[in-house]
Amino acid sequence: MDENTLKKLKEKCREMLKEDVEVIIVYTRKESEPKEILTVIESPDEIEKITLSPLSANNPAKHLIHELKNRSGKIGVVAKGCDSRAIKQLINEGKIDRERVHIIGISCPGIIDYRKLITKFKPSEVKKVTLSGDTVLVQTVNDEQRIPLDKLIYENCLYCTHPTPQEYDSLLGEVREGRRDFSDIEELEKMSQEERWNYWIGELEKCIRCFACRNACPFCYCTECLVDPTDLAISPMSPAEEKASYPRFLGKTVNAQDNLFYHLLRVIHHAGRCVGCGECERACPMDIPLRKLERKLEKEVIEVFGYIPDGDVPFLARLDILPEKETTSGR
Amino acid sequence: MIDIGAEMENPYVPFKAEIIDIRQEVKGVRAIKTFRMRLVGRERFDYKPGHGCLVSVFGRGESWFTIANSPTRPDLEFSVLKTGKVTTKLHELEVGDIVGLRGPLGTPFPVDEWKGKNIITIGGGIGQTPLRSVYQYVIDNYDDYGELTIVYGARTSRDLVYKDELMQLIDEGYNVYLSVDMQEEGWEHFVGYVPDNLRFNVKPDPDNTIAITCGPPIMITLTLRVLKELGFKEDQVYTTLERRMKCGIGKCGRCRLDGKYVCRDGPVFRYDRLSSLLES
């Protein structure tokens, strides 16, 4: 994520655009503040737009699916460890055609929590944020400050299991080891049932059911989601009785209990699938610790089923719910 | 001009209405029933053709229907196509059951402005519903209007609504042009699409005439084309729009088209006002 890696990335992208790639999904700086967002570049004149820094937070997996649908050529994508894992999992689920994707893997030291950054700096005063070793260099209009990465890093990144992409076509950055650490979940587990209930009700009282978590998650791709109050008409030919009796799991009542129901319902569908990218928690405007729910589930899946979502076999296939697919098209 | 829902104290609270008659117009998968309703404990509110009501079934929700009968006729009639949650429940109801009505809502047809003019209604399928309110009104106020022409068609003769009534109007000598899309045994009227019937048989004269058309989007598009060819100007043509409606009183924002609320500024729209809209 340092200046060096960025230079190599730009060269790589230039190469790719000349060869066989139609567009590349990369990070770029937002205009009015130092935040980074995803964008699509089509031509070599756009290479200078590319950025790569510890602010390159978003997961491009969902955007990749969208671009694959709307374009016919090969799509390049910059992917950190968790992003690459998401793409791999989506390939396993049949959502991405491996042949049509060129993954530029980036080994990631961890991402800065932008909300933490702007408690220390006024966004309009920050000119540049770069990484040097374990230190973040923040260049402002007045001076340059050095802050250790672990003071700004997302809590989620502390528990990263795959900082270095496992699925890629090119790899940049030094290889890092991940670690499996459930210590924070174990702390929660030590609480009594009543304490845990109160903790979660307290957190989920804040939820405004904006569905940012669901929409940001690469694995929430169902067009008919169970948690929408389903007045869904399916097609012009759908019989009225079918439309009338579609089950409604959740209305639009927004209170702690209904919010809990929504979140649990959503998270359960990620069993064995969640890759820990943290988009859910990052997207949440109300700062709800959604990763804790997902990681608790991850812990359960490992402890109870002995399953680690890494290989080519989806979790549901292990449970004999889905048939095991033909091994995905090579690597 | 009537203030919509003027008699409603709280525009979200429906009047109580009893179903006093149910007529099955169309059977089968796309069933249509016409309900005749009477308000309980109060006089029927005053309204004009084109006004609609939100029919409320507590526990299910509400659905918008244009009032299918003219205010010159008794009670309130609604023709309901079974298509979703609320309408499925309505189709299960029987005579004597209670529903809620919120109305009259929307902007009606400017029938007073049309006095002295010839009126032609062109309908397809269940789109005939708002048109019925218009032609009944014109028939009941016959001296106030010019010539009345009714053009109506559906896919098959079994899909025609108000069939008996329309046949009776033919017997009484009114200009009624019926059609079905495909050849059928025993069908004596035009075979083909409504816009074609309009173009080849009816050929209405645009002079001093108002045309009102309602039906499936494709029929409306083709009908508008034919009317243009015949010389009708955009300010002589009216139609009704449909959008998903919830509050019905111009607040919740759902039915908005370019800032105009279909439930409040429509659903009746004069065509020249529509063509300037960005979204359509």
Add this chain to the structure above:
Amino acid sequence: MDNKIKAMIYDGNFLRDVAEKLLEKGYRVIAPIKSGNYFIFREIDNPERISLNFINTKKSAKEFLFPQNEGLIRYREWIEEILLDSKKRAIIGIRPCDAKAITLLDEVFLKGFKDPYYEARRKNTIIIGYACNETGDYCFCSSLGLSPHETEGMDILVTNLGDRNYLEVITDKGDEIIGLFDVKEVTDEDGKRKHELERKAVESTTRKIVSDMKDVLVNNFNSDYWRKVAFNCIGCGTCTFLCPTCFCFDMLDEGEKEGIRYRAWDSCQFPLYTLESSSHNPRREKWQRLRNRFYDKFLYTVESKGKVFCVGCGRCISDCPAGVDITEVMNGLLKEVSE
């Protein structure tokens, strides 16, 4: 409503003291408190909890006049109860942008049909605002013609002059409340300080938006620009739910045999928003829904109500998970068109 605004000085922390007074008089007092990393409006019973150390609260104050869930009718076979709420409330410490937003909500709910639920709450709510002596990086109220010391929509506006408060009384309701306190005359020094603070706040605003976009919007409805802008958007409801002027709602019945008909905030960004029973959806694609948001705020409401439905609070920018920025989008459109 008073046409002339009366000004006076209060020696002390007016917002805290008025909260205490109103609590004594049986009002439900809603004020900002710190919750985790942000500030939020809550009903309080202890004025000491009030915290004013913020640029703006996470959520706007609209939920107290137009709740996220509001029961309309309780029913069984027929209507059992109409759920109007006329409790006496006071919203304390609201920023000028949010108060102005309330006047925009008034345009929707009190014009045409008077919405009885909104009216009941609005009539019985006192609004006491807190002027901005500094603006945040996401604020852009001044380029929409609003001031960080705007009084529109409030009963009383409080400006912190440091060791004393500068009060502006805008309405009769506000006047009644001031009557409960000892206030002093405004000196020249006070007036100068107040204007200085307002000027500094406006000048420190770095973010700007081009808002007179009517013609540009009308002529660029079908532009590819909107597809480009929508690349990042994830189609959630964050912008609409945090926005103080967004008012779209859904109506639902909860309970088949007995229950409540209620209304709930809805978002034009959700695909189900315009889905019809025939399965036709006039805004099927995400970019069409995103485009609608800008058109609604800067064109349609201007055409139908004469007002831009944006007050420059910047919440949609700071909290958008995907980096869609209303100021960048509108400024970018103008730039794109003039190239």
